[in-house]
Amino acid sequence: MTRSRTSRSRKKRHPGRLRWLFGWALKLSLVGLVVLAGFAVYLDAVVQEKFSGKRWTVPAKVYARPLELFVGQKLARDDFLRELDALGYRRESNVAGPGVAAVAGNTVELHTRGFQFYEGPERAQRVRVRFSGNHVVGLDQAGGGSLAVARMEPLLIGGLYPAHNEDRILIKLDQVPPYLVETLVAVEDRDFFSHLGVSPKSIARAIWVNATAGQMRQGGSTLTQQLVKNFYLTSERTLSRKLTEAMMAVLLELHYEKEDILEAYLNEVFLGQDGQRAVHGFGLASQYFFNQPLAELQLDQVALLVGMVKGPTYYNPRRHPERTLARRNLILDLLAEQGVVSVEQATAAKQKPLGVSARGTLANSSYPAFLDLVKRQLRQDYQESDLTEEGLRIFTSFDPIIQLKAEAALADTFKRLDGRKGVDEVQAAMVVSNPETGEVQALVGSRQPRFAGFNRALDAQRPIGSLIKPAIYLAALERPSQYTLTSWLEDEPISIKGRDGQVWQPQNYDRKAHGTIYLYQGLASSYNLSTARLGLDLGVPTVLKTVERLGVEQSWPAYPSMLLGAGGMTPMQVTGMYQTLANGGFNTPLRGIRSVLTAEGEPLKRYPFQIQQRFDPGAIYLVQEAMQRVMREGTGRSVYGQLPARLNVAGKTGTSNDSRDSWFAGFSQDLLAVVWLGRDDNGPTPLTGASGALQVWASFMRQADPMSLEAPMPDNVTLAWVDAYTGEGSDAGCPNAVQMPYIRGSQPSPGVSCGGQEAGGVMDWVRGWLD
Amino acid sequence: MKLTVPALLCVVALGGCATVQRGSIPVVEASGSASELERDADYTRATSGQSYGAQPVTEPSAGDAVVVMVPQQSAGSPLQVWSADSPQAPQPSYDTPVISQSPSGIPSGGLAADEQLDGPVLALLTAAQQQQAGGDLNGASSSLERAQRIAPREPQVLYRLAEVRLAQGDAVQAEQFARRGLSYAAGRPALQASLWDLIAQSRERMGDAAGAAQARQNARVSL
Structure with a gap:
């Protein structure tokens, strides 16, 4: 409006000049459009290139030895339970699925998770382990039938991180636990499944909320925009970056399904800092905070992790348990409000403690000396980039139970x-x-x-x-x-x-x-x-x-x-x-x-x-x-x-x-x-x-509790009776006679038996009986 | 029922293999072929499925019975490692071997009582056997090393390790494993002979004819 009015007034005074100006404006905007289009094409290439290729490099993962279970194995029940805790097994009275264990006296029933080993897959199964003393004395399948041998999944003891120190466990959308997607969408981007990358509705809502609160409370970013920001852009907060982000978000939505974008988001999002290492993605966060695979998380744990997206440092459950608990419960209420879960479910989940694994336990310890050994051995065979980028799985002989006993x-x-x-x-x-x-x-x-x-x-x-x-x-x-x-x-x-x-x-x-x-x-x-x-x-x-x-x-x-x-x-x-x-x-x-x-x-x-x-x-x-x-x-x-x-x-x-x-x-x-x-x-x-x-x-x-040293006696060794004081050959029945091993042929010649007769040894033996 | 098909397939596969390779327990090489097939069928049934060594074996008769990790040696052998009556026997749980777990159909005079394997070691040797039959020698080696970690002093495991190493072309290690096996095979002449025989094969592979002849001589002496 304003523009047309001024144009008209200018037209009146300087018609020639105005046409000249208009022409230039037209040309400029055409150029602008071309530039913008070019920029869009460029962004499109960027978006597609990075998203269609290998999206992340993943550090090599180092595993402890898997615990073997078999009858006759030396394994104390308490050591076994310690390992189960480290592996994040939930203790319940009923073994309902993988990652759950029920303990009744000396019997432990559990559902293993299964794992891919070098020799082949170990499937997930329900097993019952019976202990007596410090040994396994029974190993059965829950459905009946004894098992010869079973293997637990190995404990993850570390990774080989590259310089940027980003770590993640990649997950697929079908591996996420119930409610994760619903909760994430409910909390971060309610219109995710309907918008085209940007959501004018959320922006308007954000402006309204921020205006009424008088401060920045809410961002209008969609999940897609958040992904774009983390995945492609730096964290600077400028208008031009914001516009680029919006364009890329739209482009991303043009090319890819909602599911792909969601899966990428779940793997990309930053959820915590562990010393030098940045914890990315829900897969690793689940392991890092709960020692559990993501698929096994319960509603309260899901709510906790989703709540952390807003501020992983501010809502660090280990450092700020109270405010994180409040945030989790707020999210559970929100879920009940939006009808994602029932009020009863939310109430029950709110009763649960944070449940975050403690640092310094078996699962949450670092073993720098052993990892150093592993790295040195690996560097003889692999390039540094193979180790830090290819997600290799390194199986070691490390025994965390023995390590903790040594420490x-x-x-x-x-x-x-x-x-x-x-x-x-x-x-x-x-x-x-x-x-x-x-x-x-x-x-x-x-x-x-x-x-x-x-x-x-x-x-x-x-x-x-x-x-x-x-x-x-x-x-x-x-x-x-x-x-x-x-x-x-x-x-x-x-x-x-x-x-x-x-x-x-x-x-x-x-x-x-x-x-x-x-x-x-x-x-x-x-x-x-x-x-x-x-x-x-x-x-x-x-x-x-x-x-x-x-x-x-x-x-x-x-x-x-x-x-x-x-x-x-x-x-x-x-x-x-x-x-x-x-x-x-x-x-x-x-x-x-x-x-x-x-x-x-x-x-x-x-x-x-x-x-x-x-x-x-x-x-x-x-x-x-x-x-x-x-x-x-x-x-x-x-x-x-x-x-x-x-x-x-x-x-x-x-x-x-x-x-x-x-x-x-x-x-x-x-x-x-x-x-x-x-x-x-x-x-x-x-x-x-x-x-x-x-x-x-x-x-x-x-x-x-080691096994007693019992070396088999080699063929060329023989035991001989010698006098403990003279070292000369003696006889079993003689005083001070001791048995010593010798290489055959080097033993002292047998001593005279002490009974005076040749059968003295036997006679002594018989006398011993009669006495 | 579901297991019958793979079991039968494996019987066919195993039956087609060279006789030298397929004896997971060397001392039964002399036994009749029909009963061997029967035995293999039993093995297969015990451990078929994709999860190596993790399948149920036939239920032992006594509910409370305990499986021994290593074969019980005959009473006369001089120095036993984990024998039940040795004063250092670690746990009473080793006192009651259940031999019902060993494969049935073994002709008398084939597998001596002291050569019977059971439980985890048998399961893993069987898994290794299947991997080897399928051409996966690395997998077989890996399963055998798993068995060796469970029963490090079981000479039959070392025998199989040596056998697979030889199949992989590593005659040096084959001889070494066989020699380690010999150090645990006191009082087991048939097994000793098989180990010496393997040493002879390894030495032949290395071009050491005189050494091979010596080993064959030792194999004969053992028997």
Whole structure:
């Protein structure tokens, strides 16, 4: 109107000029239209390009080992329940569907969720598990019929995030729980299913609400606009950006179905910040806040998550539980108001607590040391972008239950040592593996296991002290014609002049010499003098070669001081060395990863179990015998203050000069654990291997309830009766006769039986009966 | 009823396989073929379906009975690992083996009492067998490693691992697994012979004729 009036008045005065102006205006607006059209075409290309391709890059996901269930399995009921909690199983009296468990005394009934593994799918099923003691004694299908074996879905323990740190679990629209879409639409965009990308109605409503309230209360953005904003644009708030957003929203609606847009929205929306990591999409938010797959969420949980869309930081349920609860209940009321749910449903849902999983529990802990190991192994095989963008699924051997027990053992022991001068500065590292499979099950890289940082388990290379001794005794016992467990050793002072003129003069820990001792006692009591003599007899290079055969590559100089552990190793390397000792002389490269699947569940790569026999099983059997005597009668005997006497374990203490390093490495049948305590600045500590690391080890083993070490006796080993005092052949019936294992042919010739007659042994036995 | 069709299909498939490969338990190679088919049918019925190793096995007779993880060795063997009467037997639950779970139709003299597998290990060996028959050697390996984690000292699992590694062309690892199996096969001469035989095959594959001959010699001595 205004324009036409002015035009007319101008026309009157300057008709020629006016036409000129009008012409220009026309041309300009034509140009504008062309530019706008061009811009629209450009935007259209942008919209389509990004939306039709791969919409998101997804970081690789790292999973713990899946818990296997079978009859005879060592698994305490409470550990199982802990795992179920971590997996977000709801405890209910009736097992109505996947992700629900019912506990009745020693019986747990549950409906597993199913999972795609390397070997194939594990289907979701209802199972009943019966426990007795610390074992599974019954495994049945709920419908009847026993099950041979079932596998739980594995716990997600982390991801490999790219620089921008966006994380998400992609979901499809058919995986969303009831009410999610309805609630989202009701709260964020009531006209979503009818508008064309922008909604004049909502804008008008927003203007009205904001005007009456006198402040910005409500945005008029549709879900489509919100998606466009997050997906394509920056977060600046200018008019031009707002217009671009509206145009793109319309374009998006032109090309794609409402369902596609909704699904993209559900995956894109930002719902929280976890340290460096941004939590995107409802799929991940469900895991992050409830430990549950999205599909299993209940009405109250759905309302909570939808309520958070408005302000994920402001409505963070962990940080601001009260205001988040109020927001959730407001949304439940709104749902009842709009008839999405009944008033009763809303009231019932409002009664529920927030139900957000606590931080620091099994599911909500970070395991930086183990993830570090996984990353290092993966980086040898994959490009960084493969790991951070392709959504790979990494299956590991990590056992969260064992990890928490290892962490608890460290914390408990430090608590007990508290007050000793200098303990505050002591750092720690721990590795737990399964000696029979070579799989790493737990890793602690710091006394504060939640902090990523210097991973001492992998990177702290420290003098191993007496941990080297089994290698010396093994090298000796590999020569049965020269050495047996009951050969005599001289534990007497020794000094040698090195090539550099320096004199090496080792000392025993108690600064005494112990005279003539049995070979095995040198190891059991960790005597330095006799061990150094033995090592020198064998030759330092022979010993270093043995260390290498045990699995540790080192470039130590062949100095005599290496015989007493002057060389450095990381806790992980020590684990590799002891793994060979624990596994019958078969070396296995330690593994943390089992297999890798693509995002779609297709097998990609396997990290197979590999072994290599490095030693005669007989020699290893004898070393294990000596290492068991370390625990029964030697430097490790305090372990039986914490462990039951029936349990056979083998191990070795290690203390470096001035107690700078406190080590213990030892194993049962099914668990190998290495503990290191020491200061980062390499200063002296108040701890020996026995008073420090061994205490952590014992505490861990007590909690982990390992299987007793029972190695099968190799064919070339025989048991012989010897006199405990003379080491000479004896007889079963004789006083002081003890049985010792020998490589066949190296045992002392049998002693005369003590009854005076040849059948004395039997007679003694019969007499024992008669008495 | 629904399981009969896949069961029959698998019987046909397994029946078509080379005899050397298909014995998941090496010591039964001498047994009659008809009963072997019957046995395989039983295996298949026990574990068919897509979910490997997670299917119900035949219900044990006693409701309270417990399945043993590893075979019970014959009473005479010198040092048993998880035997029921060893003082370190971890739990009373191992005391009552249920052999009714082992496949039926085994001729006397075929599978010795101490070679019978049950429960999870049998299920996983069977799954591996099916994967191998279908050409999925990686899957078979993976299932066998799963079995090895459950029963790390069961020589029959190590035997099968060695067999699959050999099929994959990894003769070095095949020999190593067979040797590990031997260290757990004390008192089981038939199994020892099979393991030595596998070592001989591996060495042949590696071009070590003398070593293979030595292994064959050991196989004969074992029997």
